[in-house]
Amino acid sequence: MSEKLEVSFNSPQCGWMSIGFNDGDAEFHTTTAHAPHELALPELLRILTELAGTNSDEKEYLLKWNRDPEEFDFRFIRNGEDLTLDIYQFPTDERDSAERELVFSHQGKVREICDAFAATFDQLSADRVTDEFEFNWRQSFPDKEYQQFKAQIERK
DSSP states (O other), X not given: OOOOOEEEEOXXXXXXXXXXXEOSSOEEEEEEEXXXXXXXXXXXXXXXXXXXXXXXXXXXXXXXXXXXSOEEEEEEEEETTEEEEEEEEESSTTOOGGGXXXXXXXXXXXXXXXXXXXXXXXXXXHHTTTTTHHHHHSSOOOHHHHHHHXXXXXXX
């Protein structure tokens, strides 16, 4: 059985960010780029905000992100209070589903997974000035989406 999910997004450097996922059974680390999926961070926060909502009608959410030339799909599949996070890697930006590889999968409760992401976004937010987030990520920290996510998880 998987342990509690740990998510780490390290401070960006030169348009790249190291990210990691670990649940005691499986572990996945990679770097991601700020482009061409420049809305990956705000979109991730929007997905998490919806998942944390008790009236989330969506059963599946998909986030596209890249490492250049590799691409990733972060697929969130909700079934009641249970949530599966699958991360698929594609070798190129063509995103051929026959070529994709499941590189990480975690099943847990919606709250547990949202809390894991909240902890890493809290750290990114706290360090964004000293780490020069905007300069190093080549775009602004998604503060509006972060605040909406925090407000949603605090309601629970």
